[in-house]
Amino acid sequence: MATVPLSSAPGKWIMVSTIMASAMAFIDGTALNVVLPSIQKSLQASGTDLFWMLNAYLLMLAALMLIGGSLGDKLGRKKIFIAGILIFIGGSALCGIAGDVTLLILFRMLQGIGGALMIPGSLSLISSSIDENERGKAIGTWSAFTTVVTIGGPILGGALADAGYWRYIFFINIPIGIAAIAILWTKVKESISEEPDHTLDYIGAFAIAGGLAAVTFGFLRIPDIGFNNWQVYTSLGIGVVLLFAFIWIEQHSRHPMMPLSLFTNMTFSGANLLTFFLYAGLGAGMLFISLNLVQVQGYDQLQSGMTFLPFTFLMVLLARFAGTLADKYGPRLLLTIGPAIAGTGLLFLSFVGQTKGPAAYFTTFFPGLVIFGLGMSLTVAPLTATVMGAVSDHYSGTASGINNALSRIAGVFANAIFGALAVLFFTGALQKEIPGLPLSTSDKQAVMQQAGELGNARPPATLTTADQEKVTRVYHDSFITAYQQIMRISGALGWLGALMSVLFIRNSAVSSRKK
Template sequence: MMGNIALKSAAGRWVMAATIMASAMAFIDGTALNVVLPALQQSLDASGAALFWVLNAYLLMLAALILIGGALGDKLGRKKIFMIGIAIFIAGSAACGFAGNITLLVIFRVVQGIGGALMIPGSLSLITSVINDKERGKAIGTWSAVTTLVTLGGPILGGALADAGLWRFIFFINVPIGVVALLILATKVAETKDETDTGKIDYPGAALIAVGLALLTFGLLRMPGKGWKDIFVCGTVVTGLLFLGGFIWVEGRSKNPMMPLGLFKNRVFSGCNLLTLFLYAGLSGGMLFVSLNMIQVQHYTQTESGMSFLPFTILMMLIARFAGSLADKWGPRIFLTIGPVVAGIGLILLSFIGQTNGYRDYWTTFFPGILVLGAGMSFTVAPLTATVMGALPDHLSGIASGTNNAISRIASVFAVAVFGALAGLFFTGMLQQSIQPLHLDPASYKAVMLQAGNLGNAKVPSVVQQSLHQQVINAYHNSFIAAYRKILLLSGILGLAGGVTGFLFIPSSMQTRPGA
């Protein structure tokens, strides 16, 4: 029987151990990579554009396939698809660790993304379908707290490894974790699937959603370098939207849809996903630029940058698990209103930071914003996850998890693409103003402006007079800070929008789980 296992039972503990290990393995890469990007860029002699693709190749595949992963788990067996995803993910991780150039690394990140798409929905789906109703919020809170703790420990680990010249171990560490998770699943966890679903897999829908999301996200990721007027960018985005329109048309007529459109008639489910879109777009864009600012402009070491997020980690460890239990008692609305608003305020506080004296100024510059952001996210993550999973019946847990995870990944892709483009525009505009008083000759001016695509990693071209080098460096730093401030302000506004969405869509109390 589904949903009848106690959280503290042996079976419940094994399920929690396997799902937490696999999820943490997937999530840690994202946060650790933000910190090790400079070391990776230097080691593989990668351009700024190629560096973003190391992040986005994974996110693109995740966004394109994660709905399929959730649906396959419901139909074919959640444990089976979960284990296949873990196996693919650890194979991709090992390959990333051995990659000899940036092109191979991007290709192997695609493999990781495929594994992640099959793996990530399975963790929450297994918890939701196995743990009993009364403890489900606490179980999801525990999952959220521990995975977020490990995930946010990623920057600390990544910074230490990068400073030691061992950035490749960010990928290698996934292998033993994944193997242990597979052993636990194979020997200690029972299979679950939707026993009421006797229909065939929705292959047309799967193909349309995969191609549509891949084309749309690929076009958006190309937009910062090519611009919206580029025919390839426009064509890719429009074609992706057409495929997604075809997906909606097919799902509305299919006898066995991969994603029943009726799910979005559920106000709570729709509201949770809209909140997720706003909040995670703001969080992803904000945290990426905070990391780049620390390392490239404020001269933090990669270890110092990683340690800077420790307050966030501690708050998640102390609060997130209990927030899930409190939401069960008091209802999710208060948490999903105040939490995103506080997180948004934290991002806005971070937007006020200018040029600092490095890590010695951390406590009066980055610390307050990170602390407030951490408090907001600590009260949001578990209630949001529990609410979105509780909005649908047990037999749709894979689709619920897959949809919400897809939204969060799409939000990250959109944030990197759109904020990357905006940062380039803001940086270029400020740089033009900053270097105008220097009266550079045409060749030097062109060379300086060509570096704008590297943002905070921009280097003074050799053609520039030596006497002007420091002034050009200052111009680069001032231009990045100007762009950073605007990006963090926009990120904060998205967090506030998430809070408004929570207030409007989420009820003050949740009824008994549908279909439970």
């Protein structure tokens, strides 16, 4: 189909609309990390509730993004994109008025459904509409601007949460979404695959959605009821069976939503493996940094959001440039160096212990965040361009859906698995510290019962002020122990992503892209 130059008026309108719509979805992911303490206090949510608030959204993204990309290719990318925006802003409005935790989780799922239709639509519109020799630059521009807005989310979220207005994190999506729809409706042409087969894979969609939901539920139940429980066994077992069933369905379906033939291209497979490992580390790292800053280190929520500014500046400066370099020289070197640097940044952050609060930021969290931001700035645009460039044009929506689904699946598993691990690490550290406390057996049991709250754990109100201070210090030390272990695992995942580039990604597979 006909494409347009990036610098043309149609090209600019495509970029503006896709950036605005995508930014809404990404803002919600990062802003919530910062405002979780306010939501927890306002709605009296438990630690498990917090992970479900994040995972309800990510789960629907992961489960439905594949079919979202496929729908765009087969029914019209602009049409599905607009439908996703409408659902997303509707879910946002409902989240903003939710009166309890259960409703908020349900409405976050509705947001996720909208995001699943919306996010792959943005990249498939760019890939199918912008001239091929400028796609890396276009994706770099998209990456830079969406990341700026994404990292700006914690700053905005922190300011609103400190003022008691955390609900406005959801309401702000409404005017942005309406503006994006207006641009798409009036300025952007429809884009649809030229393939004659427009049949949808409903059975595959059910299998992947059910499998991911069951596996995530199983991991989220572990902190509350332990691993040796029938609910965990049953949920994980059903999830694994459904995920294998999904692979079988896609292998035998005449109309697969995820054509397995795409994975015969080792560069496409390697880029998606890289995405999975890197974004699992990214999701866990950013979540636990935010919780650590607010719950343990004494930052308010605005200060917590401001700590990610170095990340933002590096993305602004380097993401588009990295996309241009990938267009010119190929992505392999950048996709090896970038994830390795990002993993090193997460490793640096794992050595931060108890600090003196915001006054010590530049000698504690700042160096690791700069290294982490540098690595991600070199990675994001080349990675996306590689995924989109390794397949033919009529699979652009499907490829975008697969890659975005994997990044969200990585986030789901990171939050579920790392959340369970964090509770186990926290509990283990707490058990070592409690014998040294001058408390009765019943008081020690009461202290242990708070383990599921992680950094938000509070000492029993029946203790003296001096004993409460001792327990609080033990809680903080135990959380930092868990945080450090999670960050080291996250760093290792970044390095594992770099290894995927070395093993699988070849520049020739992107530069020789078939029409």
